[in-house]
Amino acid sequence: MAEIKIAAENRTEFGKGAARRIRRSDKVPAVLYGSGIDPTHITLPGHDLALALKNSNALLSIALGSDTHLCIPKQVQRDPLRGVIEHADLLLVKKGQKVTVDIRVHLVGEALPEALVVTENSTISVEAEATHIPESVEVSIEGLEVGSQIHAVDLDLPAGSSLAIPEDWLIVNIVAAPTAEEIEAELEEAEAEAGIEHDLSDEDIAAAAEAEDVEGEGEGAEGEPTEGGESSEGAPDGGDSED
Known part of the structure:
Protein backbone atom coordinates (compact mmCIF):
# COMPACT_ATOMS: atom_id res chain seq x y z
CA MET A 1 0.00 0.00 0.00
CA ALA A 2 1.45 3.36 -1.02
CA GLU A 3 2.05 6.03 1.57
CA ILE A 4 -0.38 8.96 1.53
CA LYS A 5 1.37 12.20 2.46
CA ILE A 6 -0.46 14.79 4.55
CA ALA A 7 0.93 18.00 6.03
CA ALA A 8 0.06 18.54 9.71
CA GLU A 9 0.30 21.37 12.22
CA ASN A 10 0.95 21.24 15.95
CA ARG A 11 -2.15 21.82 18.05
CA THR A 12 -1.86 24.04 21.11
CA GLU A 13 -5.54 24.69 21.87
CA PHE A 14 -7.69 22.05 23.52
CA GLY A 15 -11.28 21.58 24.64
CA LYS A 16 -14.63 21.57 22.84
CA GLY A 17 -14.45 25.24 21.88
CA ALA A 18 -11.03 24.86 20.31
CA ALA A 19 -12.14 21.71 18.47
CA ARG A 20 -15.14 23.55 17.01
CA ARG A 21 -12.89 26.39 15.79
CA ILE A 22 -10.56 23.88 14.16
CA ARG A 23 -13.44 22.17 12.35
CA ARG A 24 -14.88 25.49 11.19
CA SER A 25 -11.57 26.11 9.41
CA ASP A 26 -11.99 22.78 7.53
CA LYS A 27 -9.40 21.01 9.65
CA VAL A 28 -9.55 17.98 11.93
CA PRO A 29 -8.05 17.61 15.42
CA ALA A 30 -5.98 14.43 15.70
CA VAL A 31 -3.53 12.62 17.96
CA LEU A 32 -0.33 10.77 17.02
CA TYR A 33 0.65 8.09 19.54
CA GLY A 34 2.62 4.85 19.91
CA SER A 35 6.24 3.76 19.48
CA GLY A 36 6.94 4.67 23.10
CA ILE A 37 6.58 8.45 22.67
CA ASP A 38 4.19 10.88 24.28
CA PRO A 39 0.98 11.56 22.31
CA THR A 40 1.34 14.47 19.89
CA HIS A 41 -1.72 16.66 19.26
CA ILE A 42 -2.00 17.89 15.69
CA THR A 43 -4.46 19.29 13.17
CA LEU A 44 -4.91 17.89 9.67
CA PRO A 45 -6.58 19.31 6.55
CA GLY A 46 -10.10 17.85 6.54
CA HIS A 47 -10.41 17.27 2.80
CA ASP A 48 -7.04 15.52 2.48
CA LEU A 49 -7.75 13.32 5.50
CA ALA A 50 -11.20 12.36 4.22
CA LEU A 51 -9.74 11.29 0.87
CA ALA A 52 -6.97 9.31 2.56
CA LEU A 53 -9.35 7.48 4.90
CA LYS A 54 -11.55 6.13 2.13
CA ASN A 55 -9.42 3.09 2.87
CA SER A 56 -9.78 2.38 6.59
CA ASN A 57 -6.25 0.91 6.71
CA ALA A 58 -4.50 3.68 4.81
CA LEU A 59 -0.79 4.14 5.47
CA LEU A 60 -0.30 7.84 6.22
CA SER A 61 2.93 9.80 6.02
CA ILE A 62 2.39 12.78 8.32
CA ALA A 63 4.74 15.72 7.73
CA LEU A 64 5.08 17.71 10.95
CA GLY A 65 7.74 20.41 10.80
CA SER A 66 10.98 18.79 9.69
CA ASP A 67 9.85 15.32 10.78
CA THR A 68 7.81 12.70 8.93
CA HIS A 69 5.82 10.03 10.76
CA LEU A 70 4.34 6.83 9.38
CA CYS A 71 1.00 5.94 10.93
CA ILE A 72 -2.27 4.10 10.37
CA PRO A 73 -5.75 5.19 11.52
CA LYS A 74 -6.70 3.49 14.77
CA GLN A 75 -9.92 5.27 15.67
CA VAL A 76 -11.89 7.77 13.60
CA GLN A 77 -14.87 9.70 14.98
CA ARG A 78 -17.45 10.92 12.47
CA ASP A 79 -20.52 13.11 12.74
CA PRO A 80 -23.44 10.61 12.84
CA LEU A 81 -25.56 12.73 10.47
CA ARG A 82 -23.13 14.37 8.05
CA GLY A 83 -20.44 11.67 8.15
CA VAL A 84 -17.60 14.21 8.32
CA ILE A 85 -14.51 13.35 10.35
CA GLU A 86 -14.48 15.03 13.77
CA HIS A 87 -11.37 13.48 15.31
CA ALA A 88 -8.74 10.89 14.45
CA ASP A 89 -6.37 8.76 16.53
CA LEU A 90 -3.33 7.76 14.46
CA LEU A 91 -1.01 4.92 15.50
CA LEU A 92 2.68 5.45 14.75
CA VAL A 93 4.32 2.50 12.98
CA LYS A 94 7.70 1.58 11.53
CA LYS A 95 8.63 -0.25 8.36
CA GLY A 96 8.71 -3.99 9.02
CA GLN A 97 6.54 -3.65 12.14
CA LYS A 98 3.63 -6.09 12.43
CA VAL A 99 0.20 -4.67 13.19
CA THR A 100 -3.24 -6.22 13.63
CA VAL A 101 -5.98 -4.71 11.47
CA ASP A 102 -9.43 -5.55 10.19
CA ILE A 103 -9.85 -6.08 6.46
CA ARG A 104 -12.99 -6.56 4.36
CA VAL A 105 -14.21 -9.91 3.02
CA HIS A 106 -14.98 -9.48 -0.70
CA LEU A 107 -17.18 -12.18 -2.27
CA VAL A 108 -16.67 -13.07 -5.93
CA GLY A 109 -18.69 -15.39 -8.16
CA GLU A 110 -22.21 -16.74 -7.71
CA ALA A 111 -23.59 -19.70 -5.78
CA LEU A 112 -26.19 -22.05 -7.28
CA PRO A 113 -29.64 -20.49 -7.96
CA GLU A 114 -31.42 -22.27 -5.08
CA ALA A 115 -28.76 -21.17 -2.58
CA LEU A 116 -28.78 -18.14 -0.29
CA VAL A 117 -25.36 -16.69 0.57
CA VAL A 118 -25.07 -15.56 4.20
CA THR A 119 -21.96 -13.55 5.12
CA GLU A 120 -21.44 -14.37 8.79
CA ASN A 121 -18.39 -12.09 9.12
CA SER A 122 -17.89 -9.24 6.64
CA THR A 123 -14.45 -8.39 8.07
CA ILE A 124 -11.60 -10.43 9.55
CA SER A 125 -8.61 -9.52 11.68
CA VAL A 126 -5.18 -10.21 10.23
CA GLU A 127 -1.61 -9.51 11.20
CA ALA A 128 0.48 -7.86 8.51
CA GLU A 129 3.43 -5.55 8.03
CA ALA A 130 2.44 -1.94 8.59
CA THR A 131 3.68 -0.99 5.14
CA HIS A 132 1.96 -3.95 3.41
CA ILE A 133 -1.57 -4.00 4.82
CA PRO A 134 -4.01 -5.65 2.39
CA GLU A 135 -7.23 -3.82 1.57
CA SER A 136 -9.40 -6.95 1.47
CA VAL A 137 -9.43 -10.70 1.02
CA GLU A 138 -11.31 -12.32 -1.87
CA VAL A 139 -13.57 -15.30 -1.24
CA SER A 140 -14.94 -17.29 -4.19
CA ILE A 141 -18.48 -18.62 -3.83
CA GLU A 142 -18.73 -19.70 -7.49
CA GLY A 143 -20.99 -22.74 -7.89
CA LEU A 144 -21.36 -23.42 -4.16
CA GLU A 145 -24.41 -25.48 -3.19
CA VAL A 146 -26.66 -25.49 -0.13
CA GLY A 147 -24.77 -26.72 2.93
CA SER A 148 -21.37 -25.35 1.86
CA GLN A 149 -19.39 -23.32 4.41
CA ILE A 150 -16.22 -21.26 4.28
CA HIS A 151 -14.18 -20.85 7.47
CA ALA A 152 -11.27 -18.57 8.27
CA VAL A 153 -8.79 -21.38 7.68
CA ASP A 154 -10.09 -21.72 4.09
CA LEU A 155 -9.19 -18.13 3.17
CA ASP A 156 -6.37 -17.43 0.74
CA LEU A 157 -4.72 -14.51 2.53
CA PRO A 158 -2.47 -12.02 0.75
CA ALA A 159 1.25 -12.68 1.02
CA GLY A 160 2.75 -11.54 4.32
CA SER A 161 -0.57 -11.71 6.20
CA SER A 162 -1.70 -14.22 8.80
CA LEU A 163 -4.96 -14.84 10.65
CA ALA A 164 -5.52 -13.02 13.93
CA ILE A 165 -8.81 -14.87 14.56
CA PRO A 166 -9.60 -18.54 15.30
CA GLU A 167 -9.35 -20.79 12.24
CA ASP A 168 -12.85 -22.21 12.78
CA TRP A 169 -14.57 -18.81 12.49
CA LEU A 170 -17.43 -19.11 10.03
CA ILE A 171 -17.09 -16.56 7.24
CA VAL A 172 -19.68 -17.62 4.65
CA ASN A 173 -22.64 -19.97 5.07
CA ILE A 174 -24.65 -21.27 2.08
CA VAL A 175 -28.25 -22.08 3.05
CA ALA A 176 -31.46 -22.87 1.17
CA ALA A 177 -33.18 -19.80 -0.24
CA PRO A 178 -36.65 -19.25 1.33
CA THR A 179 -39.71 -19.79 -0.85
CA GLU A 217 -79.72 -15.49 1.53
CA GLY A 218 -79.11 -18.76 3.32
CA GLU A 219 -80.53 -17.41 6.57
CA GLY A 220 -83.62 -15.92 4.83
CA ALA A 221 -84.52 -19.31 3.34
CA GLU A 222 -85.17 -20.77 6.77
CA GLY A 223 -88.61 -20.20 8.22
CA GLU A 224 -90.24 -18.77 5.02
CA PRO A 225 -94.05 -18.82 5.16
CA THR A 226 -95.83 -21.66 3.36
CA GLU A 227 -98.80 -21.15 1.00
CA GLY A 228 -101.26 -21.43 3.82
CA GLY A 229 -99.57 -18.70 5.78
CA GLU A 230 -98.01 -21.13 8.18
CA SER A 231 -94.29 -21.16 8.66
CA SER A 232 -92.63 -24.20 7.20
CA GLU A 233 -90.74 -24.58 10.44
CA GLY A 234 -92.94 -26.22 12.99
CA ALA A 235 -95.82 -26.76 10.46
CA PRO A 236 -98.64 -29.12 11.65
CA ASP A 237 -98.45 -32.73 10.52
CA GLY A 238 -101.92 -32.48 9.03
CA GLY A 239 -103.21 -35.16 11.41
CA ASP A 240 -105.58 -34.60 14.35
CA SER A 241 -107.00 -31.21 15.27
CA GLU A 242 -108.94 -30.09 18.26
CA ASP A 243 -112.63 -29.02 17.95
Missing part, protein backbone atom coordinates in the same frame (compact mmCIF):
# COMPACT_ATOMS: atom_id res chain seq x y z
CA ALA A 180 -42.11 -16.95 -1.68
CA GLU A 181 -44.67 -18.50 0.69
CA GLU A 182 -42.13 -18.58 3.55
CA ILE A 183 -41.17 -14.95 2.95
CA GLU A 184 -44.82 -13.87 2.91
CA ALA A 185 -45.56 -15.81 6.10
CA GLU A 186 -42.57 -14.26 7.90
CA LEU A 187 -43.64 -10.80 6.73
CA GLU A 188 -47.19 -11.30 7.96
CA GLU A 189 -45.91 -12.58 11.32
CA ALA A 190 -43.56 -9.60 11.70
CA GLU A 191 -46.35 -7.15 10.82
CA ALA A 192 -48.72 -8.82 13.29
CA GLU A 193 -46.12 -8.56 16.08
CA ALA A 194 -45.59 -4.89 15.22
CA GLY A 195 -49.34 -4.24 15.19
CA ILE A 196 -49.37 -3.20 11.53
CA GLU A 197 -52.77 -3.39 9.84
CA HIS A 198 -53.39 -2.91 6.12
CA ASP A 199 -56.52 -1.43 4.49
CA LEU A 200 -58.54 -3.97 2.53
CA SER A 201 -58.20 -3.82 -1.23
CA ASP A 202 -61.24 -3.31 -3.50
CA GLU A 203 -61.10 -7.01 -4.39
CA ASP A 204 -61.09 -8.03 -0.70
CA ILE A 205 -64.02 -5.71 0.07
CA ALA A 206 -66.04 -7.06 -2.89
CA ALA A 207 -65.32 -10.67 -1.87
CA ALA A 208 -66.36 -9.97 1.74
CA ALA A 209 -69.62 -8.30 0.58
CA GLU A 210 -70.43 -11.24 -1.70
CA ALA A 211 -69.83 -13.69 1.16
CA GLU A 212 -72.22 -11.69 3.39
CA ASP A 213 -74.90 -11.68 0.68
CA VAL A 214 -74.66 -15.45 0.25
CA GLU A 215 -74.84 -15.95 4.02
CA GLY A 216 -77.85 -13.63 4.27
Whole structure:
Protein backbone atom coordinates (compact mmCIF):
# COMPACT_ATOMS: atom_id res chain seq x y z
CA MET A 1 0.00 0.00 0.00
CA ALA A 2 1.45 3.36 -1.02
CA GLU A 3 2.05 6.03 1.57
CA ILE A 4 -0.38 8.96 1.53
CA LYS A 5 1.37 12.20 2.46
CA ILE A 6 -0.46 14.79 4.55
CA ALA A 7 0.93 18.00 6.03
CA ALA A 8 0.06 18.54 9.71
CA GLU A 9 0.30 21.37 12.22
CA ASN A 10 0.95 21.24 15.95
CA ARG A 11 -2.15 21.82 18.05
CA THR A 12 -1.86 24.04 21.11
CA GLU A 13 -5.54 24.69 21.87
CA PHE A 14 -7.69 22.05 23.52
CA GLY A 15 -11.28 21.58 24.64
CA LYS A 16 -14.63 21.57 22.84
CA GLY A 17 -14.45 25.24 21.88
CA ALA A 18 -11.03 24.86 20.31
CA ALA A 19 -12.14 21.71 18.47
CA ARG A 20 -15.14 23.55 17.01
CA ARG A 21 -12.89 26.39 15.79
CA ILE A 22 -10.56 23.88 14.16
CA ARG A 23 -13.44 22.17 12.35
CA ARG A 24 -14.88 25.49 11.19
CA SER A 25 -11.57 26.11 9.41
CA ASP A 26 -11.99 22.78 7.53
CA LYS A 27 -9.40 21.01 9.65
CA VAL A 28 -9.55 17.98 11.93
CA PRO A 29 -8.05 17.61 15.42
CA ALA A 30 -5.98 14.43 15.70
CA VAL A 31 -3.53 12.62 17.96
CA LEU A 32 -0.33 10.77 17.02
CA TYR A 33 0.65 8.09 19.54
CA GLY A 34 2.62 4.85 19.91
CA SER A 35 6.24 3.76 19.48
CA GLY A 36 6.94 4.67 23.10
CA ILE A 37 6.58 8.45 22.67
CA ASP A 38 4.19 10.88 24.28
CA PRO A 39 0.98 11.56 22.31
CA THR A 40 1.34 14.47 19.89
CA HIS A 41 -1.72 16.66 19.26
CA ILE A 42 -2.00 17.89 15.69
CA THR A 43 -4.46 19.29 13.17
CA LEU A 44 -4.91 17.89 9.67
CA PRO A 45 -6.58 19.31 6.55
CA GLY A 46 -10.10 17.85 6.54
CA HIS A 47 -10.41 17.27 2.80
CA ASP A 48 -7.04 15.52 2.48
CA LEU A 49 -7.75 13.32 5.50
CA ALA A 50 -11.20 12.36 4.22
CA LEU A 51 -9.74 11.29 0.87
CA ALA A 52 -6.97 9.31 2.56
CA LEU A 53 -9.35 7.48 4.90
CA LYS A 54 -11.55 6.13 2.13
CA ASN A 55 -9.42 3.09 2.87
CA SER A 56 -9.78 2.38 6.59
CA ASN A 57 -6.25 0.91 6.71
CA ALA A 58 -4.50 3.68 4.81
CA LEU A 59 -0.79 4.14 5.47
CA LEU A 60 -0.30 7.84 6.22
CA SER A 61 2.93 9.80 6.02
CA ILE A 62 2.39 12.78 8.32
CA ALA A 63 4.74 15.72 7.73
CA LEU A 64 5.08 17.71 10.95
CA GLY A 65 7.74 20.41 10.80
CA SER A 66 10.98 18.79 9.69
CA ASP A 67 9.85 15.32 10.78
CA THR A 68 7.81 12.70 8.93
CA HIS A 69 5.82 10.03 10.76
CA LEU A 70 4.34 6.83 9.38
CA CYS A 71 1.00 5.94 10.93
CA ILE A 72 -2.27 4.10 10.37
CA PRO A 73 -5.75 5.19 11.52
CA LYS A 74 -6.70 3.49 14.77
CA GLN A 75 -9.92 5.27 15.67
CA VAL A 76 -11.89 7.77 13.60
CA GLN A 77 -14.87 9.70 14.98
CA ARG A 78 -17.45 10.92 12.47
CA ASP A 79 -20.52 13.11 12.74
CA PRO A 80 -23.44 10.61 12.84
CA LEU A 81 -25.56 12.73 10.47
CA ARG A 82 -23.13 14.37 8.05
CA GLY A 83 -20.44 11.67 8.15
CA VAL A 84 -17.60 14.21 8.32
CA ILE A 85 -14.51 13.35 10.35
CA GLU A 86 -14.48 15.03 13.77
CA HIS A 87 -11.37 13.48 15.31
CA ALA A 88 -8.74 10.89 14.45
CA ASP A 89 -6.37 8.76 16.53
CA LEU A 90 -3.33 7.76 14.46
CA LEU A 91 -1.01 4.92 15.50
CA LEU A 92 2.68 5.45 14.75
CA VAL A 93 4.32 2.50 12.98
CA LYS A 94 7.70 1.58 11.53
CA LYS A 95 8.63 -0.25 8.36
CA GLY A 96 8.71 -3.99 9.02
CA GLN A 97 6.54 -3.65 12.14
CA LYS A 98 3.63 -6.09 12.43
CA VAL A 99 0.20 -4.67 13.19
CA THR A 100 -3.24 -6.22 13.63
CA VAL A 101 -5.98 -4.71 11.47
CA ASP A 102 -9.43 -5.55 10.19
CA ILE A 103 -9.85 -6.08 6.46
CA ARG A 104 -12.99 -6.56 4.36
CA VAL A 105 -14.21 -9.91 3.02
CA HIS A 106 -14.98 -9.48 -0.70
CA LEU A 107 -17.18 -12.18 -2.27
CA VAL A 108 -16.67 -13.07 -5.93
CA GLY A 109 -18.69 -15.39 -8.16
CA GLU A 110 -22.21 -16.74 -7.71
CA ALA A 111 -23.59 -19.70 -5.78
CA LEU A 112 -26.19 -22.05 -7.28
CA PRO A 113 -29.64 -20.49 -7.96
CA GLU A 114 -31.42 -22.27 -5.08
CA ALA A 115 -28.76 -21.17 -2.58
CA LEU A 116 -28.78 -18.14 -0.29
CA VAL A 117 -25.36 -16.69 0.57
CA VAL A 118 -25.07 -15.56 4.20
CA THR A 119 -21.96 -13.55 5.12
CA GLU A 120 -21.44 -14.37 8.79
CA ASN A 121 -18.39 -12.09 9.12
CA SER A 122 -17.89 -9.24 6.64
CA THR A 123 -14.45 -8.39 8.07
CA ILE A 124 -11.60 -10.43 9.55
CA SER A 125 -8.61 -9.52 11.68
CA VAL A 126 -5.18 -10.21 10.23
CA GLU A 127 -1.61 -9.51 11.20
CA ALA A 128 0.48 -7.86 8.51
CA GLU A 129 3.43 -5.55 8.03
CA ALA A 130 2.44 -1.94 8.59
CA THR A 131 3.68 -0.99 5.14
CA HIS A 132 1.96 -3.95 3.41
CA ILE A 133 -1.57 -4.00 4.82
CA PRO A 134 -4.01 -5.65 2.39
CA GLU A 135 -7.23 -3.82 1.57
CA SER A 136 -9.40 -6.95 1.47
CA VAL A 137 -9.43 -10.70 1.02
CA GLU A 138 -11.31 -12.32 -1.87
CA VAL A 139 -13.57 -15.30 -1.24
CA SER A 140 -14.94 -17.29 -4.19
CA ILE A 141 -18.48 -18.62 -3.83
CA GLU A 142 -18.73 -19.70 -7.49
CA GLY A 143 -20.99 -22.74 -7.89
CA LEU A 144 -21.36 -23.42 -4.16
CA GLU A 145 -24.41 -25.48 -3.19
CA VAL A 146 -26.66 -25.49 -0.13
CA GLY A 147 -24.77 -26.72 2.93
CA SER A 148 -21.37 -25.35 1.86
CA GLN A 149 -19.39 -23.32 4.41
CA ILE A 150 -16.22 -21.26 4.28
CA HIS A 151 -14.18 -20.85 7.47
CA ALA A 152 -11.27 -18.57 8.27
CA VAL A 153 -8.79 -21.38 7.68
CA ASP A 154 -10.09 -21.72 4.09
CA LEU A 155 -9.19 -18.13 3.17
CA ASP A 156 -6.37 -17.43 0.74
CA LEU A 157 -4.72 -14.51 2.53
CA PRO A 158 -2.47 -12.02 0.75
CA ALA A 159 1.25 -12.68 1.02
CA GLY A 160 2.75 -11.54 4.32
CA SER A 161 -0.57 -11.71 6.20
CA SER A 162 -1.70 -14.22 8.80
CA LEU A 163 -4.96 -14.84 10.65
CA ALA A 164 -5.52 -13.02 13.93
CA ILE A 165 -8.81 -14.87 14.56
CA PRO A 166 -9.60 -18.54 15.30
CA GLU A 167 -9.35 -20.79 12.24
CA ASP A 168 -12.85 -22.21 12.78
CA TRP A 169 -14.57 -18.81 12.49
CA LEU A 170 -17.43 -19.11 10.03
CA ILE A 171 -17.09 -16.56 7.24
CA VAL A 172 -19.68 -17.62 4.65
CA ASN A 173 -22.64 -19.97 5.07
CA ILE A 174 -24.65 -21.27 2.08
CA VAL A 175 -28.25 -22.08 3.05
CA ALA A 176 -31.46 -22.87 1.17
CA ALA A 177 -33.18 -19.80 -0.24
CA PRO A 178 -36.65 -19.25 1.33
CA THR A 179 -39.71 -19.79 -0.85
CA ALA A 180 -42.11 -16.95 -1.68
CA GLU A 181 -44.67 -18.50 0.69
CA GLU A 182 -42.13 -18.58 3.55
CA ILE A 183 -41.17 -14.95 2.95
CA GLU A 184 -44.82 -13.87 2.91
CA ALA A 185 -45.56 -15.81 6.10
CA GLU A 186 -42.57 -14.26 7.90
CA LEU A 187 -43.64 -10.80 6.73
CA GLU A 188 -47.19 -11.30 7.96
CA GLU A 189 -45.91 -12.58 11.32
CA ALA A 190 -43.56 -9.60 11.70
CA GLU A 191 -46.35 -7.15 10.82
CA ALA A 192 -48.72 -8.82 13.29
CA GLU A 193 -46.12 -8.56 16.08
CA ALA A 194 -45.59 -4.89 15.22
CA GLY A 195 -49.34 -4.24 15.19
CA ILE A 196 -49.37 -3.20 11.53
CA GLU A 197 -52.77 -3.39 9.84
CA HIS A 198 -53.39 -2.91 6.12
CA ASP A 199 -56.52 -1.43 4.49
CA LEU A 200 -58.54 -3.97 2.53
CA SER A 201 -58.20 -3.82 -1.23
CA ASP A 202 -61.24 -3.31 -3.50
CA GLU A 203 -61.10 -7.01 -4.39
CA ASP A 204 -61.09 -8.03 -0.70
CA ILE A 205 -64.02 -5.71 0.07
CA ALA A 206 -66.04 -7.06 -2.89
CA ALA A 207 -65.32 -10.67 -1.87
CA ALA A 208 -66.36 -9.97 1.74
CA ALA A 209 -69.62 -8.30 0.58
CA GLU A 210 -70.43 -11.24 -1.70
CA ALA A 211 -69.83 -13.69 1.16
CA GLU A 212 -72.22 -11.69 3.39
CA ASP A 213 -74.90 -11.68 0.68
CA VAL A 214 -74.66 -15.45 0.25
CA GLU A 215 -74.84 -15.95 4.02
CA GLY A 216 -77.85 -13.63 4.27
CA GLU A 217 -79.72 -15.49 1.53
CA GLY A 218 -79.11 -18.76 3.32
CA GLU A 219 -80.53 -17.41 6.57
CA GLY A 220 -83.62 -15.92 4.83
CA ALA A 221 -84.52 -19.31 3.34
CA GLU A 222 -85.17 -20.77 6.77
CA GLY A 223 -88.61 -20.20 8.22
CA GLU A 224 -90.24 -18.77 5.02
CA PRO A 225 -94.05 -18.82 5.16
CA THR A 226 -95.83 -21.66 3.36
CA GLU A 227 -98.80 -21.15 1.00
CA GLY A 228 -101.26 -21.43 3.82
CA GLY A 229 -99.57 -18.70 5.78
CA GLU A 230 -98.01 -21.13 8.18
CA SER A 231 -94.29 -21.16 8.66
CA SER A 232 -92.63 -24.20 7.20
CA GLU A 233 -90.74 -24.58 10.44
CA GLY A 234 -92.94 -26.22 12.99
CA ALA A 235 -95.82 -26.76 10.46
CA PRO A 236 -98.64 -29.12 11.65
CA ASP A 237 -98.45 -32.73 10.52
CA GLY A 238 -101.92 -32.48 9.03
CA GLY A 239 -103.21 -35.16 11.41
CA ASP A 240 -105.58 -34.60 14.35
CA SER A 241 -107.00 -31.21 15.27
CA GLU A 242 -108.94 -30.09 18.26
CA ASP A 243 -112.63 -29.02 17.95
